[in-house]
Amino acid sequence: MQYDVIVIGSGPGGYVAAIRCAQLGLKTAIIEKYTTFGGTCLNVGCIPSKALLDSSEHYHNATHTFTEHGIDVKEVKVNIKQMIKRKNEVVDQTTGGITFLMKKNKIDTFEGLGSFKDKNTIKIASTKGGEQEITAKNIIIATGSKPTELPFLKTDGKRIITSTEALNLTEVPKHLILIGGGVIGLELGSVYARLGAEVTVVEFMDAIIPTMDKTLGKELQKSLTKLGMKFLLSHKVTGATVKGKKVTVTVDSPKGEKVVLEGDYCLVAVGRTAYSEGLGLENIGITLEERGKKIPVNEHLETSVKGIYAIGDVIKGAMLAHKAEEEGTFVAETIAGQKPHINYNLIPGVVYTWPEVASVGYTEEQLKEKGSKYKTGTFPFKASGRARASMDTDGLVKVLADAETDEILGVHMIGPRCADMIAEAVVAMEFRASAEDIGRISHAHPTFTEAFKEAALAATDNRAIHI
Numbered sequence: 001m002q003y004d005v006i007v008i009g010s011g012p013g014g015y016v017a018a019i020r021c022a023q024l025g026l027k028t029a030i031i032e033k034y035t036t037f038g039g040t041c042l043n044v045g046c047i048p049s050k051a052l053l054d055s056s057e058h059y060h061n062a063t064h065t066f067t068e069h070g071i072d073v074k075e076v077k078v079n080i081k082q083m084i085k086r087k088n089e090v091v092d093q094t095t096g097g098i099t100f101l102m103k104k105n106k107i108d109t110f111e112g113l114g115s116f117k118d119k120n121t122i123k124i125a126s127t128k129g130g131e132q133e134i135t136a137k138n139i140i141i142a143t144g145s146k147p148t149e150l151p152f153l154k155t156d157g158k159r160i161i162t163s164t165e166a167l168n169l170t171e172v173p174k175h176l177i178l179i180g181g182g183v184i185g186l187e188l189g190s191v192y193a194r195l196g197a198e199v200t201v202v203e204f205m206d207a208i209i210p211t212m213d214k215t216l217g218k219e220l221q222k223s224l225t226k227l228g229m230k231f232l233l234s235h236k237v238t239g240a241t242v243k244g245k246k247v248t249v250t251v252d253s254p255k256g257e258k259v260v261l262e263g264d265y266c267l268v269a270v271g272r273t274a275y276s277e278g279l280g281l282e283n284i285g286i287t288l289e290e291r292g293k294k295i296p297v298n299e300h301l302e303t304s305v306k307g308i309y310a311i312g313d314v315i316k317g318a319m320l321a322h323k324a325e326e327e328g329t330f331v332a333e334t335i336a337g338q339k340p341h342i343n344y345n346l347i348p349g350v351v352y353t354w355p356e357v358a359s360v361g362y363t364e365e366q367l368k369e370k371g372s373k374y375k376t377g378t379f380p381f382k383a384s385g386r387a388r389a390s391m392d393t394d395g396l397v398k399v400l401a402d403a404e405t406d407e408i409l410g411v412h413m414i415g416p417r418c419a420d421m422i423a424e425a426v427v428a429m430e431f432r433a434s435a436e437d438i439g440r441i442s443h444a445h446p447t448f449t450e451a452f453k454e455a456a457l458a459a460t461d462n463r464a465i466h467i
């Protein structure tokens with residue numbers, strides 16, 4: 001079968017690329033090695049983790065804040081089997097939705113492992129046995145990533161686990177030891193901390209979420225400490241052993257002292273590695289980047305071979321579903337002869353803990369390093385009437401603006417509903433708004449979004465009203 005475009009991998013990068021190709025009139029096929037579409041995000045990432053985050057938040061509120069709201073509940077219990085079942089149903093509905101979208105857009109779907117025979121031919125080896133070949137003028141590699149393994153700390157999938165297994169536990173851990181204070185560790189760690197587990201985070205750097213603006217890590221650590229989570233920062237993991245139901249993790253403190261942690265589960269969340277194996281790239285002369293096994297691409301996201309593109313986690317840049325989606329659309333439109341554009345600096349980053357953390361543009365540390373002249377405005381949620389009404393007063397909004405032009409250069413938030421609130425900052429920055437522009441735009445009262453307006457006013461001329 002001959003196509004205009006073949007997409008390998010059906011995660012948010014791949015399926016969006018396929019749909020956009022089909023919308024543009026290109027005859028499109030998509031290959032997926034698993035039986036369901038959607039890749040990591042829909043099956044074992046973004047969607048199932050949010051389902052568990054929401055369920056655990058309900059439980060936490062029922063046991064911690066309901067009484068203060070004037071709601072007395074008795075015998076609130078965690079039913080982990082039901083929680084996981086609901087999560088699985090959400091996943092099934094969502095992945096089923098992609099099957100529907102493939103049909104609706106007349107995209108041919110193939111089950112199996114796709115690999116290059118030559119630059120236009122893809123061999124598909126079905127997991128059920130059997131092989132077939134399809135050809136295309138253009139091929140988009142969207143094979144994503146998999147959890148990074150530490151060479152000295154192998155996961156066994158039972159007691160030493162990755163995020164995939166952490167989404168399917170049959171019991172609430174007594175003591176969960178987390179290696180890595182990044183996005184996955186903190187999201188899944190907070191799920192189990194809310195459900196009653198003791199959670200200890202071991203982080204190599206001197207802050208959690210270390211790549212985000214430093215203010216956010218500090219604030220988040222305060223909130224998660226209130227939740228009961230413990231943090232060992234600047235600590236180096238040296239190994240882990242399993243004996244029956246017990247995991248022992250050994251750690252070096254910053255002073256070189258040996259620390260021994262004992263728990264019943266250890267979750268390793270130290271990043272993800274590009275999934276570029278088994279694609280037969282050697283058959284077409286594509287060599288991987290030495291670090292991280294990523295596929296090198298040019299500014300059109302085209303590999304060293306004409307007509308072969310790569311997008312999402314398998315190439316450079318943030319490993320985020322929405323970045324992959326933008327790249328999927330970008331490549332489809334490039335193949336169709338258009339001249340699309342992606343503003344990589346304005347791809348937001350979100351951590352779905354509670355309070356939520358969200359960020360766009362430059363961090364204060366990056367502006368300092370660049371030597372930029374900037375001004376800062378912050379507004380704490382403590383001063384927001386809406387936040388007080390909902391008892392969600394942790395966190396703040398911080399706006400960084402150019403000292404001369406007042407253009408917004410970065411927005412960093414931690415607080416209630418910041419994952420959604422960040423969209424306003426992205427739009428503002430895409431249209432190159434100044435801090436004063438935001439300060440002069442009406443924001444509905446009472447909403448959490450007023451905190452962004454107030455932080456913008458604070459950055460403009462220290463003109464915040466409610467602080």
Ligand SMILES: NC(=O)c1ccc[n+]([C@@H]2O[C@H](COP(=O)([O-])OP(=O)(O)OC[C@H]3O[C@@H](n4cnc5c(N)ncnc54)[C@H](O)[C@@H]3O)[C@@H](O)[C@H]2O)c1
Pocket residue numbers: 150179180181182183184185187202203204205208209210235236237269270271272318319320349350351352
């Ligand atoms: N909400 C979201 O957007 C979301 C959610 C989950 C995952 N993701 C993405 O998936 C990817 C993987 O997430 P992640 O949390 O595994 O990676 P991450 O890069 O966010 O965090 C990994 C953390 O582990 C630390 N670390 C590395 N080696 C260590 C060691 N030996 N000992 C102790 N700490 C160590 C790092 O300093 C870092 O803080 C990320 O790129 C992330 O953006 C995004």
